[in-house]
Amino acid sequence: MDLLLVHPSPLMYSEIYLRLEPLGLELVAEAARRAGHVVSLLDLQVFGHWDFWRHIHKRRPDAIGFSLNYLANVPEVVDLARAARLALPRAFIFVGGHSASFIAGELLEHAGGAIDCVVRGEGEAIVGRLLEAATHDRSRVHELPGVVSLTGSGPPPLRVPNIDGVTPARDLTRRRRKYFLGMLDPCASIEFSRGCPWDCTFCSAWTFYGRSYRQADPQRAAEELTRIREPGVFLVDDVAFIHAEQGLALAEEIARRGIRKQYYLETRGDVLLRNREVFRRWRQLGLRYLFLGLEAVDAEGLRRYRKRIGLDHNFEALECARSLGLTVAVNLIADPSWEAERFAAVREWAQSVPEIVHLTVNTPYPGTETWLSEASRCITRDYRLFDVQHAVLPTQLPLDRFYEELVGTQRVLARKHLGWQALRKTAWHAVRLGLRGQTNFLRMLWKFSRVYNARRQLADHERPVTYELGLPAAGQGVGSLYVLSPAGARQ
Ligand code: B12
Numbered sequence: 271m272d273l274l275l276v277h278p279s280p281l282m283y284s285e286i287y288l289r290l291e292p293l294g295l296e297l298v299a300e301a302a303r304r305a306g307h308v309v310s311l312l313d314l315q316v317f318g319h320w321d322f323w324r325h326i327h328k329r330r331p332d333a334i335g336f337s338l339n340y341l342a343n344v345p346e347v348v349d350l351a352r353a354a355r356l357a358l359p360r361a362f363i364f365v366g367g368h369s370a371s372f373i374a375g376e377l378l379e380h381a382g383g384a385i386d387c388v389v390r391g392e393g394e395a396i397v398g399r400l401l402e403a404a405t406h407d408r409s410r411v412h413e414l415p416g417v418v419s420l421t422g423s424g425p426p427p428l429r430v431p432n433i434d435g436v437t438p439a440r441d442l443t444r445r446r447r448k449y450f451l452g453m454l455d456p457c458a459s460i461e462f463s464r465g466c467p468w469d470c471t472f473c474s475a476w477t478f479y480g481r482s483y484r485q486a487d488p489q490r491a492a493e494e495l496t497r498i499r500e501p502g503v504f505l506v507d508d509v510a511f512i513h514a515e516q517g518l519a520l521a522e523e524i525a526r527r528g529i530r531k532q533y534y535l536e537t538r539g540d541v542l543l544r545n546r547e548v549f550r551r552w553r554q555l556g557l558r559y560l561f562l563g564l565e566a567v568d569a570e571g572l573r574r575y576r577k578r579i580g581l582d583h584n585f586e587a588l589e590c591a592r593s594l595g596l597t598v599a600v601n602l603i604a605d606p607s608w609e610a611e612r613f614a615a616v617r618e619w620a621q622s623v624p625e626i627v628h629l630t631v632n633t634p635y636p637g638t639e640t641w642l643s644e645a646s647r648c649i650t651r652d653y654r655l656f657d658v659q660h661a662v663l664p665t666q667l668p669l670d671r672f673y674e675e676l677v678g679t680q681r682v683l684a685r686k687h688l689g690w691q692a693l694r695k696t697a698w699h700a701v702r703l704g705l706r707g708q709t710n711f712l713r714m715l716w717k718f719s720r721v722y723n724a725r726r727q728l729a730d731h732e733r734p735v736t737y738e739l740g741l742p743a744a745g746q747g748v749g750s751l752y753v754l755s756p757a758g759a760r761q
């Protein structure tokens with residue numbers, strides 16, 4: 271088959287700080303290629319809809335697969351699938367990815383027959399068999415593991431035995447210079463582990479992967495790094511280096527090959543404290559940036575989110591990261607119940623620490639425990655507003671005042687690392703990038719005011735809504751959230 275794989279457009283509010291290569295889709299692409307198909311990949315984060323239509327009309331692919339990790343991209347993907355169905359009535363159109371896995375039935379209904387099936391779980395495990403089945407008898411694709419169609423759904427999705435069994439088809443992503451992460455410009459992505467054994471209430475990483483945690487083989491992962499041309503590398507792992515042995519073995523392999531890169535990774539405070547030797551070693555290898563999901567700076571908040579870490583441990587982790595000379599970014603979750611005083615307290619705290627502090631809005635996502643308990647309270651079910659920058663739950667402050675406080679606080683926090691102040695500190699780096707024609711980082715420094723705007727965020731609530739998120743079924747329990755079965759969790 272001639273297959274086109276598509277990643278949707280970036281969400282406006284995350285585009286400021288980064289734009290990353292679609293690693294999951296590259297893995298699906300490689301698995302399809304190994305199964306004998308001719309594959310193209312179009313990333314709408316760096317290409318336009320015009321390029322999509324040009325490809326459709328010129329190549330007339332036999333199959334189109336959309337990646338749908340983010341709920342806010344649902345309307346775009348459904349509309350593209352509907353329009354593609356009109357242009358190519360016989361094409362096999364399917365959707366996969368993180369969010370798609372939790373709302374498969376709804377997606378099929380929104381698309382009204384334009385989407386043949388939704389693939390739940392890990393795409394590289396099934397895409398070959400799916401395309402094979404679609405070639406012979408489309409009416410039976412739903413019999414495959416993880417596949418859902420309007421006719422029915424197959425057995426639970428398969429779990430890949432080795433996350434490094436397939437290597438991402440990086441050669442299929444074009445305009446790679448557009449991928450960046452702050453100062454890491456350009457930046458590629460890599461996966462050293464998959465899944466998370468914790469179970470925070472607002473997160474769907476653990477329900478997606480059935481609380482499993484799989485690690486890449488250090489030798490194979492280091493080999494993969496040698497194939498990456500970009501000087502910056504983002505580790506997509508939910509929690510990097512949970513097991514010290516893997517972190518050290520990887521470091522050993524990388525040092526042995528003489529690989530020099532700059533890295534950005536995400537981990538937890540308790541993992542950093544437990545494995546500080548690993549992070550020290552990685553600092554020597556080029557680790558520059560560390561993202562810690564603090565989520566709350568009060569004990570009650572941490573308990574509510576079930577972070578399973580104490581406040582003092584989180585602060586100790588910040589100290590530890592500073593002592594290692596790492597630039598740390600932290601995330602705090604702004605609850606819609608926050609009053610002006612609470613925002614003021616956060617501003618004060620954030621200005622008193624050297625870290626980059628991000629503020630996102632508490633958003634119940636399908637696949638999370640919060641979704642089961644909070645969905646019925648949502649003031650909107652417009653998919654586009656589920657992007658952690660909008661309030662979808664009732665706010666204590668009037669909505670306009672909430673956005674003023676939120677954006678005002680984000681502006682104060684951003685001033686620490688964007689604009690003139692940042693340029694003064696990073697002028698030399700910016701000049702060097704500019705000379706190489708890399709301008710993503712430089713542009714980032716000025717984008718904030720154009721993108722974040724309290725009035726626009728409020729106005730987003732007034733847009734006509736075509737597709738609405740459905741509510742969870744009455745009495746639905748946590749067990750029903752899992753995509754990959756939790757059996758045999760730790761591998
Ligand atoms: C890396 C990452 C990012 C990167 C994005 C990289 C990229 N270009 O895709 C960055 C940092 C940009 C990012 C940003 C955000 N993220 Co994010 N992100 C992740 C993270 C940690 C890993 C994703 C990843 O690369 N995994 C590794 C690859 C191999 O897996 P994968 O992409 O899921 O692909 C597999 C399957 O999904 C499937 N698949 C994927 N596509 C397709 C397509 C087809 C056709 C098929 C068959 C299968 C298939 O097969 C793949 C291989 O197994 C996930 C958590 C998670 N564990 O998934 C959160 C996660 C997806 N992000 C989340 C959120 C909330 C966000 C933000 C809104 C947060 C913010 N603070 O701004 C933004 C918005 C992003 C945007 N659209 O602009 C939520 C999603 C919530 C939701 N339901 O929408 C997640 C689940 C985190 C969480 N725990 O809540 N994110």
Ligand code: SF4
Pocket residue numbers: 466467468469470473474475476508509538563
């Ligand atoms: S927030 Fe982090 S630690 Fe908590 S379940 Fe999600 S990935 Fe794991």
